[in-house]
Amino acid sequence: MTKAEDAPAERARFARPMHGNFDLIVALFCSLLLISNVSAVKLIAFGPHVEVFGFPLLPLITDGGALLFPLTYIFGDVLAEVYGMRGAKRAILIGFGVSILASGTFLLVGVAPPADDWGNQDAFDAILGFVPRIVLASLLGYLAGQLLNAFVLVKLKERAPGGSLWSRLIGSTLVGEAADTTIFCIVAFGGIVTGGTLVNYILVGYVYKVLVEVLLLPVTYRVIGLVKRHEPSLGQS
Template identity: 40%
Template sequence: MEKAAAPQSFRFYDLVMAAFVTILLLSNLIGAAKPAAVTLPFVGDWSFGAGVLFFPVSYIVGDVLTEVYGYARTRRVIWTGFAALLFMAFMAWVVVALPPADGWPGQEAYEFVFGNSWRIVLASIVAFWAGEFANSFVMAKMKVWTAGKHLWTRTIGSTVVGQGLDSLIFYPLAFWGLAGWPVELIWQVVLSQWAIKTAWEALLTPVTYLVVNRLKRAEGVDVFDTDTDFSPFAKAGS
């Protein structure tokens, strides 16, 4: 099995990229702006962002990408997701701004659902960019440090860093000072997001192992980023 240079084409790389971008767009479009709440024993009502139920899957897919294909190819996927988020934001702005047909009753609801403010859009894009690159960087570095052993340590460790950074950027930047989002709620949601995302990663570790091992066998590759340029802006192949 190859340990350094990866082949130039893969059977499943594009499919994994498509899964990553799909999960990213849907979790941002559907769940990012809604705070949900559950009642916990001995704690009472506890708030969390609704998107947390599905968004962490994008980080798991990101872990799989970095583990199998390496940081450089994951960087391409992250930039693809970044471009997709920008286009989604632009499309939402255009469609919401278009005047509705006479008699159509859904404009107000449409604006409420899809008319996110520039703050939410900016926060989502910045948090995604920073969190995903941090996650992939930690994942790749830990793989070299551990000589490819103990996959669970780097999947969870990279999630602690990446998801923590994502939550820490997104919620304060998007909702600080807005009605309905007191400071206490913001920090509660930040901590909830961080804890739940990390717990999701730990819970799905067996699935990550299964997918990673099958992809490595199918692709015949196991990339170690010993000489990789880790700049997010490095050109492809670096």
């Protein structure tokens, strides 16, 4: 037999998949972000029209993205609490890149010539054609808010490792959501929504998102505990 025939067959080689749940959390984090970006195109109003000294108290104004976007902060809290600033920053930047890809794709599809028998160009432009501005607003607010959220949570944990988790979660949320909501509302709808209505939109969005996170604290606690238990690099901590 020849040497080539004597040699063992070469085995297929594959890279080892990432351990733990980091990849799953990042995938969910980015999915929620993209869905929220598209949903945020629609403004939603709750309640009758009520003004006090010319300031509109009602209706309460928010956008469709408010339904899911607060959950991105819960995942952001999980990432920062379990994986630290480095892991949280990596996930935030991945979400940033995916959002840019989505915005660019919608833009290119929008400007591409439609087929002769496809009569929905106006509807496409009305919804997805507005997404690039929404995504720009989301990216600016998202970067500022998520990075501040992660930074505050990590610094609080480093300063007092044995401190209460709820104080880290709420403290980081108050700072992160303030930056995120203000930047997003102004960039996305400034000039379209003005004056007291814009202030109403910002305040309602901020209070709503903070309340959602506070109400979901028990869920966040459980998710953080579950992720830690299944994270090999933390052992049984």
